Amino acid sequence: MLRVKEGDVECFGRLLEKYRLPLVNYLNRMVQHQAVAEELAQDAFLRVYRARATYEPTAKFTTWLFRIATRLALNSLRDRRHERGHLSLSEPREDRLPLEVADERGNREQQLLKESRLETVRQAIAALPDKQRAAVLMHKYEEMSYAQIAGVLGCSVSAVKSLLFRAYEALRDALAHMSGERKARAEK
Amino acid sequence: MTRQEVLEIIMDPRGGPSLGSPARREFLAYLEGDPPLRALYERQLGVWESLDEWESVEPSLDFDRRLFEKIEPAAARGPWYLAIFPGFRPSFAVGLAALLITAGAVLRHHPGSDPREVEGTGLVAVEDTEYVDGLHAALDDIEMLVEFDALPLGG
Numbered sequence: 001m002l003r004v005k006e007g008d009v010e011c012f013g014r015l016l017e018k019y020r021l022p023l024v025n026y027l028n029r030m031v032q033h034q035a036v037a038e039e040l041a042q043d044a045f046l047r048v049y050r051a052r053a054t055y056e057p058t059a060k061f062t063t064w065l066f067r068i069a070t071r072l073a074l075n076s077l078r079d080r081r082h083e084r085g086h087l088s089l090s091e092p093r094e095d096r097l098p099l100e101v102a103d104e105r106g107n108r109e110q111q112l113l114k115e116s117r118l119e120t121v122r123q124a125i126a127a128l129p130d131k132q133r134a135a136v137l138m139h140k141y142e143e144m145s146y147a148q149i150a151g152v153l154g155c156s157v158s159a160v161k162s163l164l165f166r167a168y169e170a171l172r173d174a175l176a177h178m179s180g181e182r183k184a185r186a187e188k
Numbered sequence: 189m190t191r192q193e194v195l196e197i198i199m200d201p202r203g204g205p206s207l208g209s210p211a212r213r214e215f216l217a218y219l220e221g222d223p224p225l226r227a228l229y230e231r232q233l234g235v236w237e238s239l240d241e242w243e244s245v246e247p248s249l250d251f252d253r254r255l256f257e258k259i260e261p262a263a264a265r266g267p268w269y270l271a272i273f274p275g276f277r278p279s280f281a282v283g284l285a286a287l288l289i290t291a292g293a294v295l296r297h298h299p300g301s302d303p304r305e306v307e308g309t310g311l312v313a314v315e316d317t318e319y320v321d322g323l324h325a326a327l328d329d330i331e332m333l334v335e336f337d338a339l340p341l342g343g
Contacts, residue, residue, distance in 0.1 A: 016252065024247040038247055042255045049259050117241045125242075140201050140239050168199065171239075172231045179234030 012049060019045075019062075022142055023069055029137045030073040031080075032126060040072045062144070063151035070134050070152055077130065117178060124174035132167035139164055189214050191225070198229045201236055 023044060028037035047068055125133055131153060138144040138152060150160045189211075197203035197215055207215055219226040248254075 013252075016255070020247055020251065021244060024251070025244045028245060029242065034245065038251060038254075041247070042251070042258060045255055046258055114241070117238070121238055121242050124238075140236070141242075141244075143202065164199065168232065168235060171235045175235055175238040176231065178238045179231070182234070182237065 012052070015048070016045060019065060023065065026066065026137055026142060027069055027073055029125065029141065030070070030134065031076055032122060036076060040069065040076055043072055044069045060148070060151065063148055066138065066142070066144075066148075066152045067154070073134075074130055117181075120175065120178060124171055127174065128167050128170060132163050132170075135160055135163045136167045136171070189218050191218075191222070194218050194222075194225060198225070198232050201239075 020041070024037055024041045027040045027044075028034050031037055031040065044065060048065065125136065128136065134153065135149055138149045139146075144152075146157045146160045146164075150157045153160065153163075155163075194215060197207065219229055
């Protein structure tokens with residue numbers, strides 16, 4: 001980031017290369033809409049580019065980037081809630097990818113099952129309160145430490161542990177039947 | 189291994205698999221003697237496996253192109269002073285710099301002329317124009333993050 005500060009566009013490109021995938025996926029899991037997630041990620045990167053002259057090395061870049069991204073995601077969700085009166089992330093998704101055409105019936109069934117399991121996970125994540133959802137996504141998918149998540153969410157490490165404890169408790173209940181199904185499939 | 193350490197491993201997505209053999213044996217031995225914790229471990233393993241169903245998706249192929257389309261107009265606008273003084277040229281800058289250095293040398297010995305010496309005013313002299321732009325951007329971000337911090341931890 002210090003090199004980007006000096007106006008090194010090539011260096012910004014490398015930063016983009018490193019963070020593009022995790023940031024877009026984090027935002028996609030937050031707002032559950034690929035196109036919106038990409039717009040938000042671009043907004044976050046644009047802020048990085050604009051702030052390159054003022055960036056100080058004291059704030060860890062990942063924390064700073066995810067802090068901006070999280071705020072953008074929460075703003076976006078809030079705006080969408082206002083637009084629709086009430087937004088449910090689990091309502092029919094506009095950006096759902098079409099199922100691949102499967103030649104064999106077995107493949108198609110597997111594809112449908114996979115899609116169904118994914119939908120269950122999406123809904124379980126969507127049902128979490130905003131900060132719990134953000135904490136889980138950073139912890140599980142971005143492999144961020146409690147301290148990093150605390151830095152992003154602007155709370156203490158113990159508050160993050162508490163958030164995660166409650167979130168995983170809810171997920172254990174919401175996803176319990178999936179474990180049963182997995183066991184049944186394994187026994188077949 | 190304490191119960192708290194075992195709990196930390198259970199709640200870590202990389203906890204179990206990342207343990208070395210001796211630690212893993214100790215971890216599993218502890219679970220054998222603590223059925224409630226073992227049940228929690230198995231349910232949490234189910235959560236990790238379920239969450240793994242949601243795989244990463246590659247961003248659109250034109251992601252970078254769209255981003256740089258947004259960046260270029262901002263970069264093309266150039267420094268803010270060109271918007272105020274469109275005819276500004278480097279030769280003006282040299283002259284202005286010489287003038288400021290002279291004025292600075294005169295004022296340096298004038299009591300209270302250094303903003304750091306003016307107490308209680310809260311005023312700060314700004315020498316770096318990019319710094320001002322940065323402050324505006326930072327204030328924008330701070331406003332956004334203050335709103336964010338105001339959200340309750342539960343949601």
